[in-house]
Amino acid sequence: MTHRIVIVDYGAGNLYSIERALDFIGVQAEVVSTPEKIAGAERIILPGVGAFKNGMRGLSERGLVGPLQEYVRSGRPLLGICLGMQLLMSESEEFGRYDGLNMVKGKVVRLDPALPGKERFKVPHVGWSRVIRRESSCAEMPDGWTEGVLKSLPNGFFAYFAHSFVVVPEDGSACIAQTKYGGATFCSCLQQNNLYGCQFHPERSGIEGLEIYRDFVRRN
Template sequence: MATKKNKITVVDYGMGNLFNVTRALELLECDVCLTGDINTIIKSEKLLLPGVGAFEDGMRDLKENNLDSAIKEYVQTDKPLLGICLGMQLLMTTSEENGNHDGLDLIKGKVVRFKDPKDHSNKYKIPQIGWNELLIAEKKQYSTRINTWDGSILDGLDKKPFMYFLHSYFVVPEDEQVYLAETSYGRDLFCSVVQKNQIFGCQFHPERS
């Protein structure tokens, strides 16, 4: 009997490296649907919101195609949604990138920029580009459970896995209990993975990690 494939819908709204994302999912033998169709998104089994670029542009493109409403309606079905990089940031309430802009408000919080380095050394630059480690968030709801990621989206990973990052901004959720992983860069310790019920977000690029 053939193994049932994971059916994953990837939101196509003109932002993000869709080829790398879909290719990575196909290598994992997932059944991938790349679409900007509202009804398909709402009826998805699992939804992935990728993204590379500016927050304002991402929200504009979602709204112009009514995909913001489609994503919110999908979330009401209590099925999993994963936002990657910009896709994770779009889950927040607001962003300060290039002004103040409203997000999807699926997770209460804001998007802020890295603090400028105190010195002019070449060690820390903005944007962060390259490999960095995930740390078990001290604030997260799993911290009392043997300090592991057991039962979370990161279940099975080593304690301090390295992932690939490319960003100048990061999320600051209001509820510390949704912090799943943190990462240190320059003068900031930021939330790099978030989980609220069936809504997940990762600042790193899993398709490049």
């Protein structure tokens, strides 16, 4: 393994569990927070928890917005986790309206799981839920699941979620897997060209989650 894998540290939460997950599968990753390190990377993992606004501010303050956009334009792979995936979108409606990295057209909106009836679905959505394949509209075409970071996982595997917001890409085919929570069905795995995203936390989703990192660091 010769790819230079970096985890971007922009002050938004917990990247150490990702570092440990990579370590466990035998991959050395570098935690970076400078434009130069982004420019020189061959694989980028963009982690993140917390508020969208703070995440974008963390990236801007470190001068990382331009370098990340430039990196993605060059065609190299980037994997966003949780807030890290949400930041890839054009904009967010989290406590106001905020611009994102605008790499994937679409919005970040509040998760609304309310269902008529007795059972309550609380937000944040915290816990294990199934990740379900979104069938391709064109049956003979390989879909994102077969091609992407989920390819070694069974349809409907369980992953660990902790979030209050979800992504809605304009191009529905960018959503390769969905998850149901109460009355909501949301995009839990995103792929568009060299961009990958998980709303769940692969590093906290047991052995299946580790497979996602394994695939991401291997892919060409």
